[in-house]
Amino acid sequence: AQTVTQSQPEMSVQEAETVTLSCTYDTSESDYYLFWYKQPPSRQMILVIRQEAYKQQNATENRFSVNFQKAAKSFSLKISDSQLGDAAMYFCAYRSMNTGANSKLTFGKGITLSVRP
Amino acid sequence: DAMVIQNPRYQVTQFGKPVTLSCSQTLNHNVMYWYQQKSSQAPKLLFHYYDKDFNNEADTPDNFQSRRPNTSFCFLDIRSPGLGDAAMYLCATSRRKETQYFGPGTRLLVL
Known part of the structure; x- marks a missing residue:
């Protein structure tokens, strides 16, 4: 079974600065997706960024980018x-790409990010 | 705009009184999911529908049921809510094996 670990429960960053959120995962599969979802205090879960495991290039979306290290099973988000x-x-999340697997997401426990003005 | 809609946004029920939560989508996705999320925790998948095929998670209590009358709508029925069922309930949709998109959630309070 796959697991996703977010070991830092909380982080804080100064406005305009850069912050990196860590995520590691464990899987025996070679094909999968990794996601970062954001859940603001209003509670709607929003997709931030997605990475396909077969792609070597790190995904970027405006101010958000990932550092995907497949061999190390690491998937950090830089804001x-x-x-x-x-x-x-x-939340960091994993989903298998294997044929026959359902579309189930495996989530990490999440990290609360606060931004200081 | 295409979206996932959940009604109501807040639901108060009494202990043991059945309650139904609703989810609708305009994305025409064939997979719909129901998650339970308790405060400061990750969402926990209860079940999902792939078209009309229902897939229950092994640890989902029998107290939770679901119906999907058509592609656009999916319902979560809690037959006899207990205090421990108070949570945020999230609906999500996707095309098979594609990214999941979440609704705003329904916060359930059990008195």
Whole structure:
């Protein structure tokens, strides 16, 4: 079974600074997706970024980028130029790409990010 | 805009009184999911539908049921809510094996 670990329960960043959120995972599969979801205090879960395991290039979405290290099973999220609206709980999630597997997401426990003005 | 809609956003029920939560989507996705999320925890998958095929998680209590009358709608029925069922209930949709998109959630309070 796959597991996702987010070992830091909380982090804080100064507005306009850069912060990196860590995530590691364990799997015996070679094909999978990794995701970062953001859940602001209003509680709607929003997709931040997605990475396909077969792609060597790290995904980027505006101020958000990932450092995907497949051999190390590490998937960290970097937020550049942090904004007050980035304050939220961030979940790292894994999903198998194997044929026959359902679309179940395996979530980490999440990390609460606060942004200091 | 295409979206996932959940009604109501807040639901108060009494201990043991059946309650139904609703989810609808305009994304035309064939997979719909129900998650339970307790405070400061990760969402926990209860079950999902792939088209009309129902897939229950092994540890989902029998107290939780679901119906999907058509592609657009999915319901979560809690037959006899207990105090421990107070939580946020999230609906999500996806195409098979694609990214899941979440609704805003329904916060359930059990008195």
